[in-house]
Amino acid sequence: MTSYALALTWTPSCAAQSHRHSKPRSQSATLYSQTTISATATLRTQKTHTMPQEKIEIFKSLENWASHNILPLLKPVEESWQPHDMLPDSSLPSDEFIDQVRALRNRMAQLPDDYLVVLVGAMITEEALPTYQTWFNQHDGIEDETGASTSPWAKWSRSWTAEENRHGDLLRTYLYLSGRVDMQMIEKTIHYLIAAGMDVKTEKNSYMGMVYTSFQERATFMTHGKMARLAKESGDPVLARILGADEKRHETAYVRIVEKLLEVDPTEAIIAIAKMMRNKITMPSHMMHDGRDPHLYDHLKAVSQRLKVYSLADYADIMEFFIGRWRLDKIEGLTSEGRCAQEFVCGLVHLIKKWRERADEQARTTELRDVNFSWIFNKEVLL
Ligand SMILES: [Fe+2]
Ligand SMILES: [Fe+2]
Numbered sequence: 001m002t003s004y005a006l007a008l009t010w011t012p013s014c015a016a017q018s019h020r021h022s023k024p025r026s027q028s029a030t031l032y033s034q035t036t037i038s039a040t041a042t043l044r045t046q047k048t049h050t051m052p053q054e055k056i057e058i059f060k061s062l063e064n065w066a067s068h069n070i071l072p073l074l075k076p077v078e079e080s081w082q083p084h085d086m087l088p089d090s091s092l093p094s095d096e097f098i099d100q101v102r103a104l105r106n107r108m109a110q111l112p113d114d115y116l117v118v119l120v121g122a123m124i125t126e127e128a129l130p131t132y133q134t135w136f137n138q139h140d141g142i143e144d145e146t147g148a149s150t151s152p153w154a155k156w157s158r159s160w161t162a163e164e165n166r167h168g169d170l171l172r173t174y175l176y177l178s179g180r181v182d183m184q185m186i187e188k189t190i191h192y193l194i195a196a197g198m199d200v201k202t203e204k205n206s207y208m209g210m211v212y213t214s215f216q217e218r219a220t221f222m223t224h225g226k227m228a229r230l231a232k233e234s235g236d237p238v239l240a241r242i243l244g245a246d247e248k249r250h251e252t253a254y255v256r257i258v259e260k261l262l263e264v265d266p267t268e269a270i271i272a273i274a275k276m277m278r279n280k281i282t283m284p285s286h287m288m289h290d291g292r293d294p295h296l297y298d299h300l301k302a303v304s305q306r307l308k309v310y311s312l313a314d315y316a317d318i319m320e321f322f323i324g325r326w327r328l329d330k331i332e333g334l335t336s337e338g339r340c341a342q343e344f345v346c347g348l349v350h351l352i353k354k355w356r357e358r359a360d361e362q363a364r365t366t367e368l369r370d371v372n373f374s375w376i377f378n379k380e381v382l383l
Pocket of ligand 2: 164
C-alpha cells in the first residue's frame with residue numbers, strides 16, 4: 001500500500017543485450033535509457049502506451065476466458081453487503097438510532113490516535129476511487145470504450161468499481177459518526193487527492209496495470225487484515241468486520257489475469273513484471289495533501305510502518321509471494337529479453353533479505369518524533 005525508496009541497483013548479467021521491442025507512443029522523454037535494465041528507479045518522466053499495439057489482440061482473445069474465470073469472482077448485487085448494513089440504522093426512530101450511534105462512539109473511543117491516523121489514510125485512499133476507475137480505463141485493450149461496453153474487461157472494471165465504492169462510503173460514514181476525526185480536513189484531503197490524481201507508472205500498458213493491481217489488492221488485503229486485528233484488540237469488532245471486505249476476491253482476479261498472461265504471452269508478461277518492480281509499486285494515494293502538512297504522505301507511511309500495518313517487510317513478502325505464486329523462475333520459452341527480465345525479477349529474492357534487514361535497522365535507529373495530524377484535530381502522533 002505504499003512505496004519505499006528501493007534502489008534496485010542489482011543488474012543481471014544479460015542487461016547489456018537487453019532492449020525493448022516497442023517504443024512508447026507518446027510522452028517518451030525518459031530520463032533513463034530503455035536499453036539498460038539497471039535502474040535507480042527514481043528520476044524519470046511519464047511514459048505512456050508502452051504495450052505494443054498488436055498485444056491488444058491478446059486481451060481481445062482472452063475475453064471468453066475472462067467471462068468464465070474473472071467475472072464469476074464478482075458478487076451479485078443482491079448477495080452483496082451494503083454500507084448501511086454495518087452502520088447505525090437510520091430508518092429507526094430517532095432515539096434508537098442515536099443509541100446505535102452512541103454504541104459506535106463507545107467502541108471507537110478505545111482506538112488510539114495513531115491507529116485513527118492509519119485508518120483515515122486507508123479511508124482517504126478508498127475515497128479516491130474516481131481516479132482509479134479513470135486509471136483503469138486508460139489501459140490499452142481493456143478500456144471501457146463506450147462507458148457501458150459489454151466487453152468482460154469493461155464489465156469487470158465497472159463492477160469492481162461498484163464493489164470498491166462501498167469501502168470508502170462505509171469507512172467515511174463510520175468515521176464521521178465516531179466524532180473522533182476532523183471531517184472537514186479529511187474531506188479537504190480527499191478533494192486535493194482526487195484533483196491531483198496519481199502516477200503509478202503503469203504506462204497505459206495493460207500487462208503492467210494488471211501487475212500493479214495484483215500487488216495493490218494484496219497489499220490492501222494485508223494492511224486491512226492487520227488493522228482489523230488491531231480494531232478487535234481495541235474493542236471494535238464491527239470495524240474489524242468492515243475491514244475484512246472484498247480485497248481478497250479482487251486480488252484473486254488480478255493474480256489470475258497475470259497468471260493467464262504469463263501462460264499465453266510469457267515474454268511480455270515477465271517484462272511487465274520486471275518493469276513494475278523497477279518502477280516500484282506506489283500507493284495510489286501518494287499525492288495526498290491536506291493543505292497544511294507538505295509531508296503528509298511520508299508521515300502517514302511512517303506511522304503505518306511503526307504500527308506494522310504496512311512496512312518494508314510486507315513489500316518484500318508480497319514480492320516473494322508473487323515470485324512463488326506465478327512460478328516466475330520456472331517459466332520457459334522466453335526470448336532473450338524475457339530471460340533477462342526473469343533473471344532480474346528472480347534475482348530480487350536475494351535482495352529481499354537485505355531489504356528486511358535494512359528495514360529492521362531503520363526502525364531501530366530512527367529517532368522518533370511527534371507530528372501533528374490535521375485529521376485528528378492536530379493532535380500529536382509519534383512517527
Ligand atoms: Fe477497497
Ligand atoms: Fe481493493
